[in-house]
Amino acid sequence: MTRVMAQLAMVMNLDKCIGCHTCSVTCKQTWTNRAGTEYVWFNNVETRPGQGYPRTYQDQEKWQGGWELDRRGRLRLKAGGRLRKLLTIFANPVMPSIQDYYEPWTYDYDRLFSAPVQDSTPVARPRSLISGEPTKITWSANWDDNLAGGPELAPSDPILKRMSEQVTLDFERAFMFYLPRICEHCLNPSCVASCPSGAMYKRSEDGIVLVDQDRCRGWRMCVTGCPYKKVYFNHKTGKAEKCTFCYPRVEVGLPTVCSETCVGRLRYLGVLLYDADRVTEAATVPDEKDLFEAHKNVLLDPNDPDVVAAARRDGIPEDWLEAARRSPIHKLIFDFGVALPLHPEFRTLPMVWYIPPLSPVVDALANTGHDGEEAGNLFGAIDALRIPVEYLAELFTAGDPEPVRAVLRRLAAMRSYMRRINLGRPRKESIATAVGMTGEKIEEMHRLLAIAAYDERYVIPKAHAEQGARLEELATGCSLDYEGGPGMSGPFGEASGRPRPVAVETFHALKERQESGALVDPEERAGRVNLLNWDGKGLPDGLFPNRKKES
């Protein structure tokens, strides 16, 4: 063990996602409600099977994201190494165009008010936010939501294409689920590796991957580099932007906005310890199917005294070690063994993991008239139903069905074990032992997955002031730093002088400003809701107009 580092990570329990898109909307409201980022969804929720966002992003033969092994088995960027990047910098050969996302639009709302009196009701026509012209809406971030246009659109799903023809047809009847996605804050981020100016970086304290807005020069190579297509190009500022893991929130111990507002309460946040010196080695294992195990091997056991000693040596604070021991992420990956990484074959070692959904299997079983909660039935169905398992395996384990099957069996065991308890029947230990667990462990897992108490879902240690010379988050240089809001003032009045960095203190200033009403251009406040300093209690500031004070 040579270099211990800490990483904030997320797990999402897909069985509980109802596809409501609340996470996407609150994220957008917080981070990307500006001109230039209309099409930017740091968080998106895609229906699987489906094309994803941007369309078919998972097809790396087309989009060239992530890493691959060269002929001599060494790791290299799929889109080409350093020299190749510099030679093609003048026009990136594989950058997705706005049409691969969608052309964002608004409506001519004004016409509803300004139209002259007439017999027909006036219509607000759609207008492109890119060209300013009237437009026809033909695609969006969620066009194939809930399998809309299924037979036409779903076959372009790159995962389906990898499966056999006959499977495709059955499958449309059989199953569908939602996949919420944010940046993976990878251990081996190919976006960072692709950035020619070195503006993208992984924070050494918590592993969050950020873009330094002052150093980004708009070479737009990161967009290609990320296989998950989670770096977006702001076409107004000419700079790359990406999910920030809501660093200003997690630094003070609050969960990310997407987690906080998740209706299904399916997101878990916590700390993992990993060995930074083994990252490249793990990303380089020859067989893609071994990547999942190799990835797990990079993660360290926070209860191991050797690990703790090494972590102390490497400057990881005590409360972070404590948080790592209580980490729900570590439990879900190791103790319960139900979390899997998304597309390990991209070799970036992603750090947002997923508990695959059992519901497709349960549904299929129930459709055949069987009891979908009975352990025997479920185990049988997991083994028999090749299709959902094969699909999930393409997503989470580079096509290896065994780990997926093992996870689904555990989830199935939990289901039937807990149902017996619910129905007042005696506990049946054999269900637990059939999946290599104990009844006690299953109940513990049930507590974390089903009851999902707030402080068990989110175990987030605060950032340490003593780790940095200054309390305020200076290095992070994310897009929010540029908001006019957080208390900028200087010799030439508001908005002159040096921009102040984002920090909790400045959030309070922002709040005061929002409430005081004075001296702020009303244009500027209109429609600006700040969810960043909202703790989930009461109403967020600015969601509704301030009550007029009686004078």
Place this chain on the structure above:
Amino acid sequence: MNALDLILWGIAPYLALTVFVLGHVWRYRYDKFGWTTRSSQLYESRLLRVGSPLFHFGVLMVLLGHVGGLVVPKSWTEAAGVSEEMYHVVAVVLGTVAGVCTLAGLAILIYRRRTVGPVFIATTRNDKLMYAMLALTLVLGLSATVVANVLGGGYDYRTTISPWFRSVFAFQPEISLMAGAPLLFQLHALSALALFAVWPFTRLVHMLTAPIGYLTRPYVVYRSRDLGGERGTRPARRGWEPAGPPRR
């Protein structure tokens, strides 16, 4: 030497270079957030993929050519055994090829700017001025070469313009050398000076941060929360307008 010559070849170069240098320093310190290529590839790729490499490789060759022609004294190349004729032929051929590539690339880029709707909307007045000056300088430079060498009997700028160029940097400007140069060369030099003077205030600043360091740095960059470095002092607001259809 009259007053005009003094102003054009003895004073203007210093003004332009001072603005170029101080302008970059100021821009870098004040407006790091604005320091970008402002790539428009998200809107359009097909034309860009032809025009941009053509223009950039061309212009880099042109830059190299200028370094060779203006900075390296004639005596050096002669000492290295390169005869005037040889030098001349190579320079004219390479220079014309590079110039034509650059100009063709620029034409494609400007055509794209004008005809592709979203790209046109994203073109600022600053961009337009920059394109005008860039195009003017290029056209003048190319025509000076063509007129002098292909149509005329050839002009050895390495005995007049180049020594003047070097003399500027020696702070002993030999004004008369340049005052006697053909008109097209003079105009080319003047428009180039003007281009240098606006350079730091346009998107052309991206050239100065060409990412050569990428070749040697490790792939994954780790950075601590507190190692921020200095950031621009400009209260950057661009990109924080509320969303809405672009104004024409």
